[in-house]
Every structure is written in C-alpha cells, then in structure tokens.
Amino acid sequence: MGDSGVNSDKNVLESVNAAISVLMYVAKQPDVRLSEIARALSETKPRILRMLRTLEHRGLVRKDKSGTYRLGNTAIVLGTAASTQVDLVRVANPILERLGQKVNETAFLRIIDNGESLCIAKFEPMRDLRVHSLIGRRRPLYAGSYKLLLAFLPPQVQDQLIPAEIKKFTARTIVDRAKLKAELQRIREAGHCVSQGEVSEQLVSVAVPVLAFDGSVIASVNIAAPAFRTSDSDVQRYALLLKDAAKKISEGLGW
Amino acid sequence: MGDSGVNSDKNVLESVNAAISVLMYVAKQPDVRLSEIARALSETKPRILRMLRTLEHRGLVRKDKSGTYRLGNTAIVLGTAASTQVDLVRVANPILERLGQKVNETAFLRIIDNGESLCIAKFEPMRDLRVHSLIGRRRPLYAGSYKLLLAFLPPQVQDQLIPAEIKKFTARTIVDRAKLKAELQRIREAGHCVSQGEVSEQLVSVAVPVLAFDGSVIASVNIAAPAFRTSDSDVQRYALLLKDAAKKISEGLGW
DNA sequence: ATCTGATGTTACAGTCATCGTAACATGATT
DNA sequence: AATCATGTTACGATGACTGTAACATCAGAT
Numbered sequence: 001m002g003d004s005g006v007n008s009d010k011n012v013l014e015s016v017n018a019a020i021s022v023l024m025y026v027a028k029q030p031d032v033r034l035s036e037i038a039r040a041l042s043e044t045k046p047r048i049l050r051m052l053r054t055l056e057h058r059g060l061v062r063k064d065k066s067g068t069y070r071l072g073n074t075a076i077v078l079g080t081a082a083s084t085q086v087d088l089v090r091v092a093n094p095i096l097e098r099l100g101q102k103v104n105e106t107a108f109l110r111i112i113d114n115g116e117s118l119c120i121a122k123f124e125p126m127r128d129l130r131v132h133s134l135i136g137r138r139r140p141l142y143a144g145s146y147k148l149l150l151a152f153l154p155p156q157v158q159d160q161l162i163p164a165e166i167k168k169f170t171a172r173t174i175v176d177r178a179k180l181k182a183e184l185q186r187i188r189e190a191g192h193c194v195s196q197g198e199v200s201e202q203l204v205s206v207a208v209p210v211l212a213f214d215g216s217v218i219a220s221v222n223i224a225a226p227a228f229r230t231s232d233s234d235v236q237r238y239a240l241l242l243k244d245a246a247k248k249i250s251e252g253l254g255w
Numbered sequence: 256m257g258d259s260g261v262n263s264d265k266n267v268l269e270s271v272n273a274a275i276s277v278l279m280y281v282a283k284q285p286d287v288r289l290s291e292i293a294r295a296l297s298e299t300k301p302r303i304l305r306m307l308r309t310l311e312h313r314g315l316v317r318k319d320k321s322g323t324y325r326l327g328n329t330a331i332v333l334g335t336a337a338s339t340q341v342d343l344v345r346v347a348n349p350i351l352e353r354l355g356q357k358v359n360e361t362a363f364l365r366i367i368d369n370g371e372s373l374c375i376a377k378f379e380p381m382r383d384l385r386v387h388s389l390i391g392r393r394r395p396l397y398a399g400s401y402k403l404l405l406a407f408l409p410p411q412v413q414d415q416l417i418p419a420e421i422k423k424f425t426a427r428t429i430v431d432r433a434k435l436k437a438e439l440q441r442i443r444e445a446g447h448c449v450s451q452g453e454v455s456e457q458l459v460s461v462a463v464p465v466l467a468f469d470g471s472v473i474a475s476v477n478i479a480a481p482a483f484r485t486s487d488s489d490v491q492r493y494a495l496l497l498k499d500a501a502k503k504i505s506e507g508l509g510w
Numbered sequence: 511a512t513c514t515g516a517t518g519t520t521a522c523a524g525t526c527a528t529c530g531t532a533a534c535a536t537g538a539t540t
Numbered sequence: 541a542a543t544c545a546t547g548t549t550a551c552g553a554t555g556a557c558t559g560t561a562a563c564a565t566c567a568g569a570t
Contacts, residue, residue, distance in 0.1 A: 011549095013309045014527060015557065016274040020313045024329070027336040035517060044559060045518075054268045058275045059368065062341075067518075071337035073368060073375055074279070076344055077391035079334005081282040082326035086317075089331055113314065113328060120328050136332035266520095269556065270528065290546060299530060304548070322547075 018043065019051045026061050027075070027136070031068040088219060089121045091252035096123045096221070099245045103238060105225040106131040109210075110146065111218065113138075115161055117146040131203060131224040142166055142180060143173060144199035145207035145222055151187035152209055152217035158184060169199045192239045197227060204230045208242035211250045221246050273298065274306045281316050282330070282391070286323040343474060344376050346507035347465075351378045351476070354500045358493060360480040361386040364465075365401065366473065368393070370416055372401040386458060386479040397421055397435060398428060399454035400462035400477055406442040407464055407472035413439060424454045447494045452482060459485045463497035466505045476501050
C-alpha cells in the first residue's frame with residue numbers, strides 16, 4: 001500500500017500540509033474559532049494563528065468581525081477554476097442536471113478517494129422533499145449504493161478496503177463479509193447497484209459505473225430518492241437512465 | 256496603509272505562502288509543468304516539486320500521466336464549500352442568473368481585492384455571441400465600468416489606487432487623471448456607471464453598487480453586452496434592472 | 511466589582527523542517 | 541552520439557518554524 005503509516009508519505013512539506021488541514025477544517029466547519037481549530041487538530045494556538053494569517057493573507061479564508069473564520073474569495077476562484085479543469089466534473093455536471101431534471105430526483109457523482117467514496121458533483125431537484133446531497137461528503141465504500149465502486153475493483157483490493165468492523169447504518173446494512181462479497185459479485189454482473197434503505201431507512205439509491213477511456217471504472221452516477229415514491233419500475237427506469245448518462249459521461253471523457 | 260510594502264505582512268508562513276502561489280499558478284495555467292512553475296515563480300525545481308507533492312497528497316492538484324499538473328478534486332470540494340460560505344456569492348448567484356436571463360446578456364459581480372477589481376460570480380446567457388466573463392479575472396480599478404467600485408471610495412483612497420501611468424485599453428479609455436476623478440464624481444451622483452468601449456472597443460458595460468448592511472459599497476453588479484445590439488434605451492433599462500438586482504442582493508445580505 | 515477561565519496575541523530562543531546545490535536520471539531533438 | 545531539456549534524489553547548512561511562556565482581552569459567574 002505504500003502509505004499505510006500515519007505520516008508516511010515522503011516529500012510532503014509538514015507545515016504546508018498542516019496549513020491545508022486548517023483550510024479543510026474551515027471548509028467543513030464554517031465560522032469556526034481559532035481555539036476550536038487548534039483543539040480539533042491537536043495543534044498549538046500560535047501555530048494555527050500563523051497559518052490562518054497566511055491563509056487570510058491570500059484570501060483563502062476570511063476573518064469575520066466576531067473573530068470566526070470561514071472560506072474566502074480565493075477559495076471560490078480556486079473552486080471555479082477546478083470545475084473547469086477536472087474533466088470528470090466538467091463533463092458530468094450538465095449530464096447530471098439533465099438526468100436529475102428528468103426523474104425529478106437527486107443525482108450525483110462519486111469517486112473513490114483515499115479509500116472512501118467522495119461526492120464531487122450533484123444535482124438536486126426543485127421540490128420540497130428531496131434527498132440532500134453534499135459535494136465533499138465522504139462515505140464508506142462498503143455501504144449502500146456507494147459499494148458500486150468497490151464492486152469493480154480487484155478482489156484483493158476489495159479485501160483491503162472492507163474494514164474488519166462494518167458499521168451498521170440500518171437493519172438492512174450488509175454486515176457479513178461473505179454476503180457483501182457475494183453482493184459485489186452480483187453488482188458486477190448486473191452492471192448496476194440498488195440499495196433499499198441500507199444507509200438511510202427511507203431512501204432508495206441506484207448506482208451505475210462510469211468508465212474511463214481504458215475501460216476502468218473511475219466514478220459512479222447515482223440517483224437517490226425517498227422510498228415511498230419509488231416503485232420497482234422506477235428503480236428499473238433509473239438504472240436504464242443512469243446507464244445512458246454514464247455512457248454519455250464516458251464519451252465526454254474521450255472514450 | 257500598513258501593508259504598502261512588497262512582502263510586508265507579518266506573521267505569514269513563507270513556505271505555506273509559496274505553496275499557495277504554486278496552487279494559484281496551477282489554477283490559472285492548467286496542465287502546467289514543474290519547470291514552468293519554477294521558472295514563472297523564480298523558484299528552484301526541488302522546492303516546487305516538494306510543494307506539488309504536498310498539494311497532490313491532499314488532492315488539491317493532480318498530476319497527469321504526461322507529467323503536467325492541474326487542479327484536483329479537493330479544489331472542487333473547497334470551492335463548493337466556499338460558494339455556500341461566502342454570503343455575497345451565495346446570495347448573488349440566483350439573482351445574477353435571473354437578471355442575466357431577463358436581458359439575455361452576461362451579468363457578473365465584482366469586488367475590490369488587493370487594489371484590483373475581481374470577478375467572483377457570473378452568469379452567461381445561452382447565445383452564440385455573448386460577452387465572455389471569468390471568475391477570478393482581475394482588472395484595473397480605473398478602467399471601464401470597473402471604476403464604479405472606485406467611485407464610492409473616499410477621495411484619498413482613490414488617489415492611492417489610481418496609478419501614475421494609466422493603461423490605455425482603447426481610444427476611449429480615460430487616461431487623464433483629472434477627467435477620471437470628474438467621471439468618478441459623476442458616477443457617485445448618478446448611482447451607476449456606463450462604459451462605452453473603454454476597455455474593449457465593441458463592448459458596452461453598465462455597473463451599479465451593492466451596499467452592505469452598513470451602507471458601504473462592497474461590490475458591483477455589471478451587465479456587459481456587444482455594443483451593436485445595445486441601444487441607449489437598453490442601457491437605461493439595464494441600469495434600472497441592475498439597481499433592482501443590487502437592492503435584492505443587499506437585502507439578502509441582511510440590509 | 512473581583513475572580514475565573516476562556517479567548518487571541520506577542521516575543522523569543524532552540525531545533526528541526528526546509529532549503530539550494532550538486533549530481534543523477536530520463537527523455538526528446540539535433 | 542551529443543546536446544539540452546526535463547524530473548528526481550541526496551545531503552549538509554541554515555533559518556523558518558516551532559512551542560513555551562507571558563500577556564492581553566473578554567465573558568460569565570460569584
């Protein structure tokens with residue numbers, strides 16, 4: 001694995017790395033105080049102060065009058081530039097939007113990042129009751145429809161990524177390792193994944209793989225919807241629409 | 256002014272600051288090589304390498320197979336979080352969109368950042384010929400409709416921000432200092448600013464101030480359009496619509 | 511009003527992370 | 541081959557960064 005240790009990666013500048021941690025903490029917890037950051041990251045206050053000053057100097061964070069910090073203008077500039085530079089997101093966004101509009105439910109895109117499932121693009125429909133989704137949210141790879149990404153990895157990598165202790169989100173969460181592996185096999189054969197309340201009781205989620213130019217799975221497109229308004233035929237329809245969307249994204253990536 | 260020097264700000268971590276420079280360079284110049292960054296920033300290659308490795312380790316940049324760097328997934332997460340945290344952008348975006356849809360032209364939001372005009376939100380209509388706009392683009396404060404922000408600053412601050420040598424973008428650019436100051440006075444009285452080809456020959460741009468809760472000017476809303484399809488009455492209409500949009504944004508900020 | 515326990519801030523001296531040099535590796539172009 | 545780019549590794553010197561300690565400021569409690 002190479003980077004199995006705590007602070008293993010070589011050639012990483014410690015102070016820069018720590019500053020990024022501060023930045024990401026502010027991203028996750030807006031309107032946070034210096035002391036809270038120091039506590040959460042187990043750092044000293046002077047160090048955090050110096051880092052916040054540096055980040056503020058560049059506009060990445062902004063200090064409010066009340067003394068709390070939140071992200072600043074430079075973070076917006078950065079994110080906008082990133083959206084145009086990360087092919088996957090740039091290509092997927094309009095396709096996700098059309099898909100989501102069509103089914104009038106939440107659609108999103110997930111990738112594997114650091115052994116977790118990470119949401120990097122989304123669409124939410126304009127209706128009162130809808131599934132909330134959040135870019136940047138991380139989820140375990142073994143749960144619900146997130147497991148689709150796991151299913152298309154080599155078995156030995158799967159084994160490494162499935163933890164010894166599987167967290168039981170709901171009564172339907174698959175906690176048995178053997179059952180999970182069998183389910184992964186089934187997903188690979190079916191080419192899509194359906195989760196009926198495995199992570200949240202009342203939610204149904206369908207996922208489908210997005211292929212890169214070389215045929216490898218690089219992401220998943222998902223639709224998530226409240227169970228009460230999602231019939232079996234809806235699920236079937238979603239799977240088909242998702243496969244179509246995934247194909248379009250793949251093509252957009254230069255398949 | 257306190258921070259008038261070149262590298263004046265105290266308590267700024269040099270290595271973190273330099274790493275941010277690398278990050279922002281990648282944001283501006285996608286698919287850039289290590290050597291080019293080192294050259295552009297006048298740094299040594301090993302230093303840039305260490306910084307890129309650190310940024311890559313956190314997913315802020317991504318190294319392509321060809322050895323070039325571009326922004327990574329974490330930058331997207333960061334930017335999305337920033338959009339929801341920066342009040343001005345969050346509030347302005349939907350209002351900008353409605354405004355832009357209505358006039359079927361490009362609308363954007365600008366603030367003063369580091370003595371320049373910085374674009375932090377935009378809307379572009381879906382039509383073949385439209386004004387291109389870019390979040391993160393910086394423009395001089397004295398030119399075209401960008402000067403609206405300058406107009407509402409105290410006179411002595413204006414004097415500091417107007418450079419000795421004014422760059423002549425077009426034949427219509429106001430290069431005379433006295434004329435510029437007179438124009439700023441006129442803008443303040445009128446409450447809006449019209450630029451007819453002062454920055455780009457064929458463009459008309461109208462701008463209006465956005466007030467913060469305390470009545471200070473914190474941003475400008477602009478509409479930019481090709482001159483040939485923009486009549487004087489259009490300009491008048493834009494000014495009114497802009498004032499309406501600016502008022503809505505101010506209210507959204509808790510005016 | 512005084513005390514208490516937070517907060518953010520400054521200063522400083524030690525040391526370790528960070529730096530640049532130099533040497534090497536790799537690949538493209540002549 | 542030879543040249544001139546590129547990216548990479550190693551290592552010793554040094555100064556940027558660190559934590560400690562002391563101070564400042566504020567809120568709440570007594």
